[in-house]
Amino acid sequence: MGVVNQSSIFQRGLGTGRNIDVEITGPELEQIITLGREVLANVMQKLPGAQARPIPSLDLGNPEVQVRTHRRRAAELGISNRDLGFAVSALVDGVKASDFRFEGKEIDLMVIAAGNVAHRTHLLEQMPIATPDGRLVTLGSVAEISVVSGPTTINHKERQRTITIQVTPDEHMPLEQAMNIIQTEVLQPMKDGGRLGGLYQAGLSGSADKLTQTGRALRLNLLLALAITYLLMAALFESFLYPFVIMFSVPLAALGGFLGLAAVNKFISYQALDVLTMLGFIILIGTVVNNAILIVHQSLNHMKNEGMTPRHAIREAVRTRIRPIFMSVSTSVFGMLPLVLFPGAGSELYRGLGGVVMGGLIVSTVFTLFLVPALFSLSLDIRAALAVRLRRFLLSPHEADAR
Structure with missing residues (x-):
């Protein structure tokens, strides 16, 4: 069975690559091998083009000698499984008894039978075993020996x-x-049929387990980045309303990121939504809010310093800030362009990241110039209306009419 594996550029030697490890555990080796053969056949059927190999082999082609203890007979003689296994190993191959260190090196102490006493595997039944009371019995009298x-x-x-x-x-x-297919179409039918469950279990590990952990960490980091960005802007603007308006540019950036990734897949080459590509969405959170900050901050300056009305101030802020916004976005987009277009070693690693950031910046910038001013104006109008109603509610009717 031939398997081709590509290791990660961040690892030395042969790494796990894009492997999904389906681990089957249980007490009886024969049943585990049977389940492994079924999983292997179903995986090759459900995942066309995939490579699969068992570790270790599913073939029972290695001859071995099994020593099965007669528990009742051994108990009558006071011989435990551990003592019997230690004696057999010592008289056949030798067994490690202890170790010690000499000049910084760890040396094993082995118990090995003398040459004239050591037994061969075909004479195991005649091997003498000492009981705790000093008697000698043959191994064949306390154990069943078979070649399998x-x-x-x-x-x-x-x-x-x-x-x-x-x-x-x-x-x-x-x-x-691929993980979902293995879980739903390979393992789940085996669980429903009763072949998995109880003593015999199967689960995913390897890169699949790392992908699950990374996905959870990225979701947490994404929420943490959103919270930190919002709280930081709330502290700078001394308001919870203005950052709320600014954060509306983040969903537009996410939409643009997916559109940019789709464009890369359609016009350049295939690019999966890997970890570095998902990292681009976290980068967008701290990048796309800059344009909205410019508009909101400049509008507040016009209203505070020049006494403009909210709508006039917003229109003036968009007019004066549209040029620096397009200049900053253009430099960022053209700076990312080589990551997306240029081929070469390692280009597939950063192509997805560049495509997500470029798409997010372009889409967010275009829509921010229309959506953020409208939402900012609407929020100011709502706040003014709520302030009037709250003032009327707190004041008496006579004071409200006087005002």
């Missing part, structure tokens, strides 16, 4: 035997979509 076929490696996770099906989706399929 087994795996080359047995992996464990949380003390459970584990087989991993490593899946690498097609490069044009997002990793999250």
